[in-house]
Amino acid sequence: MRENGAQDDRDAFEGGLGAAMKQAGEGFSVAGRPLVDGGVARGRRRAVLRRGAVVTGSVAALAVIGVGGTYVTGDIGVSQDGGNGAAVGAQATDKAGRTEEPSDPYTGQQVIRTLEELLPPGKFSKQTGRGTTGEGDRKDVHAPYASVVYDDGHGKAAVSVSLDRQHPDRKLPEGELSCPDKNLNAFESCSATTLEDGSRLVLFKGWEYPDRRVETKRWYADLLTPEGYRISVTEWNAPAEKDAPVSRPAPPLSSARLKALVRAEEWHPIIASLPEPAQPPLEQPAPQGQNGDVILDKLIKQLPGRLAVKASGGQETEYAYVVVDDGKGESFVQINVQPGRSDVEGELFGPDAKVLPDGTKVTTSQGPGEKGGDGVQMWTVDTLRPDGFRVVISAFNAANQNEPSTRETPALTLPELKKIATNKTWRP
Incomplete structure (x- = not known):
């Protein structure tokens, strides 16, 4: 039984953006390149280390996200970062290079509906999402995502997906779409593999907070296809990424189900409708700072x-x-x-x-x-x-x-x- 009632897209954007940025920071670590924890001191002293530490997560960018050119997971709408967690959404894709208008645009409601139809039977609530053309006050945004609270009968869980498109020739930043360094980011398990079709897949199981100050778990799958399609799904064992009591022992989807969800063909038409990314420069700028x-x-x-x-x-x-x-x-x-x-x-x-x-x-x-x-x-x-x-x-x-x-x-x-x-x- 589905309880429709997606909130307006502007609220969704504001909630999802914070989540996406967080995720991007973790890695693309996983979610992106693992965000290196370079903070050295406390208070403001930590903040000024931003240039020295990455975010995997590696990774990140804002594709919706980052562990740093990476977009780790997080909850988009409900709240993303987890790094490649919930809403492995915003990537570090250069949106400025996109000039073409998307064809056959998809609305936020359609992205939400696609996520719900791909999940096992259950009840849905607190849906938020954004389509491929941007909606409300952000028509310039091309970062579709959907976030729902899903209940399969064993407890409510936040689940989100973020979608993006990058040029197939874009070179991934170091550490993106790889597992985070366990000395910097504690987790239960992580795998980063290249599939038979050439896609890069990260499957991550960890916690919302690496120090486990609370037992909120964050699991995610992050996929990049040879065509440049980026699909990230994040889930928690709570109805929100943060500030919500744990409602079940573990997130609802196993690693196998997460893999199947990010590989679903239903995402491809949505991503294909995004503006075609600009051709990346032949020579990438050399990284600044000492190796x-x-x-x-x-x-x-x-x-x-x-x-x-x-x-x-x-x-x-x-x-x-x-x-x-x-x-x-x-x-x-x-x-x-x-x-x-x-x-x-x-x-x-x-x-x-x-x-x-x-x-x-x-x-x-x-x-x-x-x-x-x-x-x-x-x-x-x-x-x-x-x-x-x-x-x-x-x-x-x-x-x-x-x-x-x-x-x-x-x-x-x-x-x-x-x-x-x-x-x-x-x-x-």
Whole structure:
């Protein structure tokens, strides 16, 4: 039995956009490229690391989304990001390059109806959606999506889909349509495969919050076909992405059903009606900032000899991490290397900052970790050269920020962190 009553498209857009952006951040991680968690300090100090951390999710973009040119999942309408979660919707597609008007446009109601017809029998409520031409006050938006609350008799669950179209020759950003780094984003399971028809598929099972502050689960499927059709479906075990009590042990659709849903041919006519994306440039612009692999190599070479590297990773530019162990437990260490950050000087380097003979400003902090893991402590040294070249490094008393602490203090001391951050080797 279906309870029709989609809300107006403007409300849907506002709700879905936030969700999509969130998702995009997680990855395209999964949903997009996994958003690297480069935040280093607290409060505003974290915010200024936006350039150093990706979002998988990798990924993201705003296709409706991102884990960062990636559009991870989330709930679009109900609320998306999850990263490639619920509304794996908005991708990082260049909408500005689309000039043709879509043919045979689809309304938001038609997108909602398609989602409902493809789901197993059940009751539907709180439907929101947007069609292929944009509706209401946003006729310039080409990012169709649908979001519903679905009840199969075992509890209500938010389910959303986002659709987009990109040029077949567009090169995916690093990390997009791949699984997130488990040291940065905890999850139950994830697979990223290339199907027999050449499509790229990510199937993800995780939580709305990696630190599991609540038991809201977010599962999603993210598909990109050789034609450039992007379909993302996200589901939760609650009637909303956030701020709603868990209503069932797990989301309603298994990985097999999610796979079948994103591969359904019914989505193709809707996406095909979107304006044809512009041809991508023959040469993609080179990423700005130092290469992440180079940063990682420099970091490892400067670690004290007592530390054994157990894991490592990072992102394409500006960020890297290691998990080290001195025999007393694993410790997560992350670093951002960012040129041109004079804009944060007044915000992060106040009158109490120490000034070295070469003019480098240095601040230190010790406090709780950013992700909320039980007992996690974060020690940070932040440095800014006179020309705006910034190096900020943090160490934790845990193998990652999402899980409880594994040792009393981080494996590196503040003086050791300062020595690394101020080393001249960071200059390109």
